[in-house]
Amino acid sequence: MPSHDPSRRRFLAVGGLSAALLAAGGALAWRRLTGRPSMLSSGADASRIVRALVPSLLAGALPDVAASPTEAAAARDEVVHDALAAMDGLPPHARRELAQLFALLGFAPSRLVLAGFAADWDAVPRADIDTMLAAWRDSRLELKRAAYDALHALVIGAWYGNARAWPRIGYPGPPVVG
């Protein structure tokens, strides 16, 4: 009953829009938009997109790249890993929606519509990602706000669940018992 599901309908509407825009994209787009969620959630797109979002979402929170490059790189790797692991623990309907979102963001023409740039994630300047995130956060479109919330929770949740994040925020971590 997808027509009774407003959240899903919105994702599908964007999927439809993108599919129409990108008919020329052909088989690749179609496979991405309809592919099995488990394949997509563990796929390269999600990993690359999350990795690209980390420096923007967590600016000022992650270890400084210039001061401690090794630590900064490890922190980024762990955020990406933990965010993807968190996705895999979600129920099928939530994994499916995230997979659709990552499929749209992974395909250049639909990325242009949603994010405002067509360049691939590895090549987008951080400033463009900052601009995209701010636009989504403040958007009048519920779809963009929903996408913002989902990516924000995945990435920011992954970092603040990590003990590396705690000294900077004055959180001592759980007490020792037993």
Add this chain to the structure above:
Amino acid sequence: MAIADPVRQGLARGWRVIDASTLAHDVEQECDVAIVGTGAGGGTAAEILAEAGLSVVLIEEGPLRSSSDFHMREREAYPELYQESAARKTGDKAINILQGRCVGGGTTVNWTSAFRTPAATLARWRSHHGVRGFDEASLAPWFARMEARLGVAPWTVAPNANNAALARAADALRVSHAPISRNVRGCWNLGYCGLGCPTNAKQSMLVTTIPAALDRGATLFTRLRALRFVAARDRIATLECAALAANGVDVAPWTVRVRARAFVAAAGAINTPALLLRSALPDPHALVGKRTFLHPTVVSAATMPERIDPFAGAPQSVYSDQWLDVAPDGPVGYKLEAPPVHPILAAITLLDFGAAHAARMAELPRWHVLIALLRDGFAGASQGGVVRLRDDGAPLLDYPLDDYLWDGVRRAMTSMAELQFAAGAREVVPVHARGFGYRSFAAARDAIARFDLAPRRTPVVSAHVMGGAPFGSDSATSVVGEDGRHHEIANLYVMDGSLFPTSIGANPQLSIFAIVARLADGLARALRRAV
């Protein structure tokens, strides 16, 4: 000295517990009573029915975890112990719902607040929802029984700084407030109740009623999802369940079929209505899943000059009903409490990102946080949400946030800001949009008055799901009778928060304990008579 783990001890002495994710074949099971869900409702019912000498089977979708597994780490606890990794959301994703999904259900992860059902709520059920025989006097012995069973008592230890700030501010503004009773014995005052109590001080179902039922020979299936009741005429013949895969979220190919004399739905007020809907049982007035209530909750964060450490110490030990005790037909009332604050939930609730977000997070030890729980379902304008099914049969709650509720949100944010400045806050951040801070009450009040309150612009959370299968005397307005028995199905009972015709107007666990104790006692008597 290691902390004794009563669950691991019980397993060692031979409890019948079957992790369905380890099955390699279908299972047929028979018993007197099959109970779906092991939270406040299912756990309470299990002990009473097992002590009556009935054979009981418990079915739980989540895993069995106990104090040895509770490491007080959010990133372990949310995926392990909560529905949808603590990210369950309403259909438009505007409300984030915290619900337990583990043995003990919500009681394993709640914040131990225990209130008797307010008199005004019981009066409303009597006057507007045809619920007879549930007045304060007739419920008093059931409250007393469950309070004694679960160690419910006023918290006499000094409140943590987050709660002390609420009490101090309320005194300054002559706002009513009182200590909250908690269901704990020998509490260490750590502050990690929401991640599973590591010391077994919290008297959850996990360490009280469920061990008692298992000691009496009950059988517990974990990682087993109740799919549907199969009815033959006016009785349920079988409950069909699907074993979950090892990852706990996908389905394995194995089915467990349970035959019983009576069936109890106690899966919580989203999953119980969904189970009834999947079963396609008679519902002549289309009531199942309607009028589902959430106590929609909004948040106000303040930066204090001193350390608050809102992650430490017993959460929610002080409350104020100053704005709850209002005419039920008027604008929505709200209850104020001071919650525990841990890094993940704090960080994902602040909707900004980058440097501004990081700067706010760096102030965490000086945060003082209040929440306002809106009492939905009282006025005619407040019809709550509707549970329906996704394509794959999973439940989905649509809950419209309308002007009636936004009006309450605006007033609640204003009340919280005033209290926080009275407590000495340097800055108050009513949690909305990017989360700007204000340096005076006048500035905060004026800003709140102009807030563009909207779904997902204003974070709204819920930890209390109620309604959807209400009890009452009239089958045109209720799904089950006052004994919990389904109006159309003779051997099916509802025993959880789904029963409530409105929200409670207080943290609901004790309402569920007491009302279910009474219903389960009645069912035990009926089944023993019938032997």
